[in-house]
Amino acid sequence: MEIRLATMQDAKGILSLLKANHVSSLTEEEQKEGFVTTYFTDEQMETLIEKEKGVIIAVDNDKVVAFATAAPWSFWAQWPLFTYMIEHLAEYSFEGVTLTEENSYQYGPVCVDKAYRGTGLFQKVFYASLESMEARFPIMATFINQINPRSYAAHTRKVPMDTSGTFPFNGNKYYFMACSTSLKEK
Numbered sequence: 645m646e647i648r649l650a651t652m653q654d655a656k657g658i659l660s661l662l663k664a665n666h667v668s669s670l671t672e673e674e675q676k677e678g679f680v681t682t683y684f685t686d687e688q689m690e691t692l693i694e695k696e697k698g699v700i701i702a703v704d705n706d707k708v709v710a711f712a713t714a715a716p717w718s719f720w721a722q723w724p725l726f727t728y729m730i731e732h733l734a735e736y737s738f739e740g741v742t743l744t745e746e747n748s749y750q751y752g753p754v755c756v757d758k759a760y761r762g763t764g765l766f767q768k769v770f771y772a773s774l775e776s777m778e779a780r781f782p783i784m785a786t787f788i789n790q791i792n793p794r795s796y797a798a799h800t801r802k803v804p805m806d807t808s809g810t811f812p813f814n815g816n817k818y819y820f821m822a823c824s825t826s827l828k829e830k
């Protein structure tokens with residue numbers, strides 16, 4: 645198993661794992677094991693990989709089996725949900741520090757192939773993603789749909805993210821989460 649920054653050669657494998665976990669590919673029953681709502685075009689994936697250096701992957705036997713994306717808010721501003729989060733950033737704080745577009749970035753989506761869930765791979769990819777952004781930002785922020793309890797359990801019990809608040813958007817309710825980029829796996 646190799647955990648590393650993605651290159652363009654990995655783009656196809658990342659998009660295929662993303663598609664398999666996208667809400668549009670899953671039955672209601674399957675969504676109970678988690679789902680993602682963000683999708684990337686080939687061009688957006690290229691920007692994430694090449695410009696933002698924002699995709700950490702786990703590769704096993706030449707297959708991408710997990711990934712976590714991360715980028716500055718400026719990258720995410722092309723989606724309405726993130727525009728909403730950016731507009732409301734100042735309402736959230738982490739350890740007494742008010743979030744800004746300069747001191748924080750957005751992590752996610754994150755996906756772990758079904759066959760590798762519950763193995764500790766999630767934590768490894770999570771911490772590798774944090775480390776890859778540590779020199780650029782002190783605070784990582786993300787959101788979790790309240791109807792994705794598996795993801796919320798993973799981000800609070802397997803890694804210690806703080807819930808900074810909740811917000812509604814487009815008929816869904818979300819947790820607003822944050823943590824320090826200096827967190828390390830114990």
Ligand SMILES: CC(C)(COP(=O)(O)OP(=O)(O)OC[C@H]1O[C@@H](n2cnc3c(N)ncnc32)[C@H](O)[C@@H]1OP(=O)(O)O)[C@@H](O)C(=O)NCCC(=O)NCCS
Nearest residue numbers: 665676677678679754755756761762766793794795797798
């Ligand atoms: C979310 C995800 C990355 C977490 O990785 P993982 O390897 O499944 O995480 P783990 O199994 O280590 O931890 C999840 C925890 O949630 C628990 N859990 C599983 N299903 C659950 C449910 N429906 N409700 C509440 N908790 C649940 C697990 O039991 C586990 O806790 P435990 O080990 O203490 O019992 C992975 O499940 C995934 O890729 N899901 C599909 C895509 C997704 O939802 N991405 C996140 C979007 S924000």
